[in-house]
Amino acid sequence: MTRTTGLLTATLLATTAMAPFAQAETLRWARAGDSLTLDPHAQNEGPTHTIAHQIYEPLLIRDMTGAFEPALATDWAPSPDDPNVWVFNLREGVTFHDGAAFDASDVVFSIERAQTEDSDMKELLTSIVEVRAPDPLTVEFVTDGPNPILPSNLTNLFIIDEDWARANDAVEVQDYEGGEETFAARNANGTGPYVLNSREPDVRTVMTRFEEYWGMDQFPLDVTEIVYTPIQNAATRVAALLSGEVDIIQDMPVQDLGRVAGTDGLDVRTAPQNRTIFFGMNMGAADIETDSVEGANPFADARVRQAMNMAINRDAIKQVVMRGQSQPAGMIAPPFVNGWTAELDATSTDVAAAKALMEEAGYGDGFSVQLDCPNDRYINDEGICQAVVGMMAQIGVTVNLEAMPKAQFFPLISNRTTNFYMLGWGVPTYDSEYIFNFLVHSAEGDRGSWNATGYSNPELDAMIQSLASETDLDARNDTIAAIWEVVQAETIYLPIHHQVLNWGVASNVAIEVDPEDQPKIKYIALN
Amino acid sequence: MADLPRTGTPAPAAPGRLRKAWDSDIVWSFRHAPVAVVSLVVVTLMVLAAVFAPLIAPYDPFDPGTLNLMNGFTPPMEPNAFTGDTFWLGTDDQGRDVFSTILFGLRISLFVGFMAVALAMVLGITLGLLAGYLGGWVDTIIMRVADVQLTFPAILVAMLIFGVAKGITPPELRNEVAIWVLILAIGLSDWVQFARVVRGATLVEKSRDYVAAARLIGRGSGAIMLRHILPNVLSPVLVIATISLALAIIAEATLSFLGIGAPPTQPSLGTLIRIGQGFLFSGEWWILLFPAATLLALALAVNLLGDWLRDALNPRLR
Numbered sequence: 118m119t120r121t122t123g124l125l126t127a128t129l130l131a132t133t134a135m136a137p138f139a140q141a142e143t144l145r146w147a148r149a150g151d152s153l154t155l156d157p158h159a160q161n162e163g164p165t166h167t168i169a170h171q172i173y174e175p176l177l178i179r180d181m182t183g184a185f186e187p188a189l190a191t192d193w194a195p196s197p198d199d200p201n202v203w204v205f206n207l208r209e210g211v212t213f214h215d216g217a218a219f220d221a222s223d224v225v226f227s228i229e230r231a232q233t234e235d236s237d238m239k240e241l242l243t244s245i246v247e248v249r250a251p252d253p254l255t256v257e258f259v260t261d262g263p264n265p266i267l268p269s270n271l272t273n274l275f276i277i278d279e280d281w282a283r284a285n286d287a288v289e290v291q292d293y294e295g296g297e298e299t300f301a302a303r304n305a306n307g308t309g310p311y312v313l314n315s316r317e318p319d320v321r322t323v324m325t326r327f328e329e330y331w332g333m334d335q336f337p338l339d340v341t342e343i344v345y346t347p348i349q350n351a352a353t354r355v356a357a358l359l360s361g362e363v364d365i366i367q368d369m370p371v372q373d374l375g376r377v378a379g380t381d382g383l384d385v386r387t388a389p390q391n392r393t394i395f396f397g398m399n400m401g402a403a404d405i406e407t408d409s410v411e412g413a414n415p416f417a418d419a420r421v422r423q424a425m426n427m428a429i430n431r432d433a434i435k436q437v438v439m440r441g442q443s444q445p446a447g448m449i450a451p452p453f454v455n456g457w458t459a460e461l462d463a464t465s466t467d468v469a470a471a472k473a474l475m476e477e478a479g480y481g482d483g484f485s486v487q488l489d490c491p492n493d494r495y496i497n498d499e500g501i502c503q504a505v506v507g508m509m510a511q512i513g514v515t516v517n518l519e520a521m522p523k524a525q526f527f528p529l530i531s532n533r534t535t536n537f538y539m540l541g542w543g544v545p546t547y548d549s550e551y552i553f554n555f556l557v558h559s560a561e562g563d564r565g566s567w568n569a570t571g572y573s574n575p576e577l578d579a580m581i582q583s584l585a586s587e588t589d590l591d592a593r594n595d596t597i598a599a600i601w602e603v604v605q606a607e608t609i610y611l612p613i614h615h616q617v618l619n620w621g622v623a624s625n626v627a628i629e630v631d632p633e634d635q636p637k638i639k640y641i642a643l644n
Numbered sequence: 645m646a647d648l649p650r651t652g653t654p655a656p657a658a659p660g661r662l663r664k665a666w667d668s669d670i671v672w673s674f675r676h677a678p679v680a681v682v683s684l685v686v687v688t689l690m691v692l693a694a695v696f697a698p699l700i701a702p703y704d705p706f707d708p709g710t711l712n713l714m715n716g717f718t719p720p721m722e723p724n725a726f727t728g729d730t731f732w733l734g735t736d737d738q739g740r741d742v743f744s745t746i747l748f749g750l751r752i753s754l755f756v757g758f759m760a761v762a763l764a765m766v767l768g769i770t771l772g773l774l775a776g777y778l779g780g781w782v783d784t785i786i787m788r789v790a791d792v793q794l795t796f797p798a799i800l801v802a803m804l805i806f807g808v809a810k811g812i813t814p815p816e817l818r819n820e821v822a823i824w825v826l827i828l829a830i831g832l833s834d835w836v837q838f839a840r841v842v843r844g845a846t847l848v849e850k851s852r853d854y855v856a857a858a859r860l861i862g863r864g865s866g867a868i869m870l871r872h873i874l875p876n877v878l879s880p881v882l883v884i885a886t887i888s889l890a891l892a893i894i895a896e897a898t899l900s901f902l903g904i905g906a907p908p909t910q911p912s913l914g915t916l917i918r919i920g921q922g923f924l925f926s927g928e929w930w931i932l933l934f935p936a937a938t939l940l941a942l943a944l945a946v947n948l949l950g951d952w953l954r955d956a957l958n959p960r961l962r
Binding site for chain 2: 350351352355356359370372373375376430433434436437438487492499500503504506507508509510511516517518519520
């Protein structure tokens with residue numbers, strides 16, 4: 118009860134609080150969840166990359182509008198002599214936070230590190246057969262056939278210092294799924310604009326401006342200190358913004374947009390996000406443990422998956438759960454992505470037809486199954502899952518909902534211990550190949566690491582693999598369209614919607630919403 | 645009786661049992677304590693509402709198949725903008741009727757409360773009697789365990805038990821056993837009070853003549869504890885039980901509020917309050933207010949009853 122009263126009091130206090138005053142140079146920043154690990158290659162996950170972007174840098178980044186911008190590389194181009202080689206010229210005079218100089222050997226080391234088994238970034242590097250450093254300021258990527266979109270695979274690929282990694286036993290990527298703790302998971306030494314000062318996972322991370330940063334004169338860099346506090350509870354997070362306790366929040370609860378926008382000194386900044394929310398089902402197993410069907414796997418039947426897809430009323434989810442702040446999705450690629458089409462993204466609901474399909478598949482009496490759902494990762498994730506529980510009940514599928522924090526949830530997917538789960542996927546490369554590599558390709562070798570559906574189709578795998586080296590862009594787009602056709606026909610995933618991003622920001626903080634939901638603090642000017 | 649001398653006036657007709665009960669000290673004091681009467685009425689009404697919830701409630705909020713998401717966030721007594729349905733106390737974020745959900749939530753709260761207190765009582769009385777009557781190392785062990793447990797806040801112990809129990813139940817059974825796990829968690833976190841009081845009272849009673857007499861005629865320890873001592877230590881237990889009931893109801897609400905109690909598809913009062921507090925800023929006050937008011941009224945009434953019972957049973961205050 119005390120907890121309840123405490124929250125109520127906080128809420129009441131917050132309602133009466135005055136407009137917030139941002140402190141001169143400290144940016145206090147909150148979102149629902151924390152970075153999972155500081156090892157930049159251990160988890161390919163949004164909030165994890167967001168923190169890494171302040172401390173580490175890739176060769177190139179996307180700026181707040183989604184366009185490429187040079188970071189550790191100054192320019193890049195395919196080699197004029199060999200179409201299978203990309204040449205990157207590196208920036209001169211860059212140092213790591215500990216003072217060590219940055220050069221091409223660090224890039225080679227980092228890329229090779231990110232290609233190892235425990236790395237979660239390896240899918241992005243499948244086309245690379247060799248990375249070499251002809252001189253300290255040049256790096257060449259040799260690909261297995263020409264790869265026209267290689268640079269877009271490198272925007273979240275952070276460069277770490279080789280000597281630092283060797284000195285601190287951090288050559289190997291942290292085995293995050295296995296629960297390994299390493300030096301690099303707790304400490305950081307990058308070239309980025311902010312230095313890690315202190316960190317208490319899930320509580321508070323403090324970063325201070327790196328005064329030797331190469332871009333001191335190129336970016337506003339008005340923020341001298343970042344205090345990052347995950348606040349899981351949505352109401353508490355908004356209360357913190359309203360009371361001036363924080364200056365910027367991500368994961369704005371949609372029900373509070375009006376209230377924040379109407380408060381003096383606070384703004385809501387909105388943009389469509391490059392991320393789709395969907396459900397996955399384990400269709401590969403012969404039998405699954407978390408359902409009521411013995412000796413068979415209902416998800417293995419495409420008709421069951423189709424029926425479930427047809428039973429979901431996406432407009433109702435948009436209208437009520439998301440309060441209009443989403444775009445119902447018929448495919449798991451957001452409109453930003455090459456390969457997206459309006460026809461594939463169209464949605465429809467037909468409960469009667471879905472019931473008929475269930476009947477046809479022999480599940481007319483339904484079955485029950487467990488759904489695993491994060492409750493601090495996506496906008497209203499638990500609310501969406503609950504709504505889907507109701508919609509599934511209408512076609513006889515009894516869903517037992519298990520909602521949990523993302524730190525417990527994501528290992529279920531990595532370890533394949535969930536049979537029905539929610540996932541959101543952003544596409545930093547803006548190309549369908551990224552989705553196929555992670556989510557559609559069979560989970561084997563260096564692809565399919567986030568495909569927990571057990572879906573495996575050798576023909577499709579071959580088509581996906583051909584994308585990496587296809588130089589004829591039209592032929593490549595035809596293959597992408599053909600792959601999507603299979604993905605849609607097989608109902609591998611149940612798409613829900615494309616997210617719309619809302620950030621709650623103190624008015625004096627000048628920042629544009631980034632479609633990948635990764636604010637890069639160096640762009641912030643304080644007015 | 646016939647040869648006893650009669651008095652001048654004829655004796656009034658032998659008072660019936662009801663009459664006797666009505667005139668007894670405890671009922672007399674009850675009749676003269678309006679707060680207790682009101683509390684009892686509130687508690688009785690709530691228990692009845694909970695027991696007959698399936699008959700009273702206009703909807704079954706635990707059947708997700710009957711929910712219409714488009715009914716979500718309907719204000720009380722106003723038709724929904726999309727479906728035109730009207731709900732007494734409005735609906736929550738999933739389109740569940742708040743009134744029905746409160747009734748069904750009350751069922752969970754009261755059931756968990758009563759069962760948890762019953763468990764704590766059985767456990768506490770047994771251990772308290774053993775510790776008090778047997779003394780020696782039995783006493784030492786039981787009371788040291790109790791001391792250790794007292795150093796943790798009860799809710800923490802409950803969370804620990806809940807977490808462990810959840811970890812060892814197979815996933816497909818989790819939703820079914822969630823309520824029993826809650827009962828176990830709250831019951832096990834609450835037995836110490838009973839054990840301490842019973843032990844204290846037993847120590848006093850043990851040295852009384854009637855116990856010595858019973859021992860002399862050769863009754864066994866078990867019989868003495870159960871038949872002779874127990875009835876004499878029950879009144880303080882009754883008081884603690886009432887207050888524990890209020891605490892157990894609140895503990896259940898707290899656990900559910902923290903999201904680790906009743907499953908989200910079977911909301912109890914605590915779950916409803918957790919859902920509702922997310923919508924405070926946006927003006928959907930009814931999701932929080934009505935369940936919170938119900939919980940408040942229930943906990944307050946039970947507590948006031950307990951207070952009155954304590955005063956009524958305390959000879960020094962008479």
